[in-house]
Each structure stands twice: as structure tokens, then as C-alpha cells.
Amino acid sequence: MSALRAGRALAERMMVDHVIIRRITGERTDRITGKVTPLTEAVYAGKCKLQSYEGYEQSRDTAGVQYTVQRLSIHLPVGAYRINVGDVAEIVTSTIDPLLVGRQLRLVSEAPFKTFATAYRVFVDYIAD
Template identity: 70%
Template sequence: MSARARAVTLRGRRRAEALMQDQCLIRRVTGETTDRETAKVVPVYADVYTGKCKLQSYEGYEQEKNTAETALTVQRMSVHLPVGAYRINVGDVVEVTDSRMDPLLVGRKFRITQEAPFKTFATAYRVFVDYIAD
């Protein structure tokens, strides 16, 4: 890689990270346990990343799905993370823990639906997520 390409990529990463104004916690399912009170099997999570992120809607594409006689609208979203922040796994759960720009994002959860789009000159990891309704 040329020195110029490296410098431009690193500058792009700094600029991308400057836009990551939210904080998030990302957790991964590591196993299961049985809740003693309800006897339900529940997932066990491990924290795999805590830090800055940016939530972004991915264009204006909505898709309507009908399930159990209920119409749902699904909009594709993405979360942006610093390059090398952590090894992304499909199924990891992102929870927004702080947002300077939109307090209504705090507490929202999203499931990662793709691995990071790895590329040599990436300025951020931008991965698709689906909203998890409470």
C-alpha cells in the first residue's frame, strides 16, 4: 500500500469515527440457561464491544410482510463501528446506551444480520441490523 493511500484511509477513518456520536453495547449469545422462576430456557450473553457507533437507516426501502394476520413494515438499518472494533458475528445484539443527538435511540436494540463488509480501505465497519421490538 502506498503511503498516500494509507494516509487517505486513516484520515477517512478519523472522519467516520467523528460522526459516531452514539455509544453502544454489543452482546453475543454464548449459551443457554433455565430461568428458575419461569422454567424457560433463556440465552446467556457475553459483552463483546462497548464503545462508539452510529445508527443509520439504509436508504428509503421498506418492505411489508404479513405474519399472523399482522402487517409489519421492515426498514433496513445499519450500524457503523470503528474498523477493528471487534470481530462481528451475525446474531450479535447492539443496544444503544447513549446518544447525544437523539435520546429516543437509547435502549433500542438491533440484531446484526451480516458480517462486516471487509475491505482493505474501509473507513468504518457498516453492517446491516434489524430492529428488535420489545
């Protein structure tokens, strides 16, 4: 067990960014404009690490255009919070890359839970501005 604790401590030392993860709890409609705005609550605020992989082209039937999708995952401390698909993470500080600040990511999988996990590695989709 001491090896697991050491692995988790090392994984958390690599989590140099900070994130707020919000869960959609409902919606509000503006009576004048009709604009629907989601209501959210913060379910986690703390450290994380954003990890990306190679880009790949993916075909879509959206006006016959191919575009690049970036494969991403967010690493969170084990036991940080109960992950729900659809939660939205926003990077609030980044000590190494200031361009990450403000980026929003939609969690698309639950953490792949396992007994000897050193971190929760959760797949995410980048939410374009």
C-alpha cells in the same frame, strides 16, 4: 495511506452514539417458571453510528398482515471487534437523539470487509420491545 487514515478519523467523528454489543454464549432455564434466558458476554463497548434507510412494505404470512420493515445499519470503527451474525447491539448513549437509548439491534451480516474501509457498516434488524 494518509487519505485512508483521514477517512477513518472522519468516519469515527461521526460515530456519536455509544453501544454495547453482546454475544449469546448459552442459556439458563428457570427451574420454577421454565423461562429460558440467554447468557451473554460483552464483545464490544464503544462508539457507533446508527444509519437508517427508507421503510418498505414486506409481505409476511403472519395473519395476513403487511407491516413496515426499517432498513438499518450500524457503523463501527474498523477493527473494533470480530463481528458474528446474531450478536445484539444496545445503544447506551446518544448525544443527538435520546430516543435511541435502549434500542436493541440484531446484527444480520458480517461487516463487508474491504482493504480501504473507513468504517464497518453492518446490517441490523431492530428488535421490537
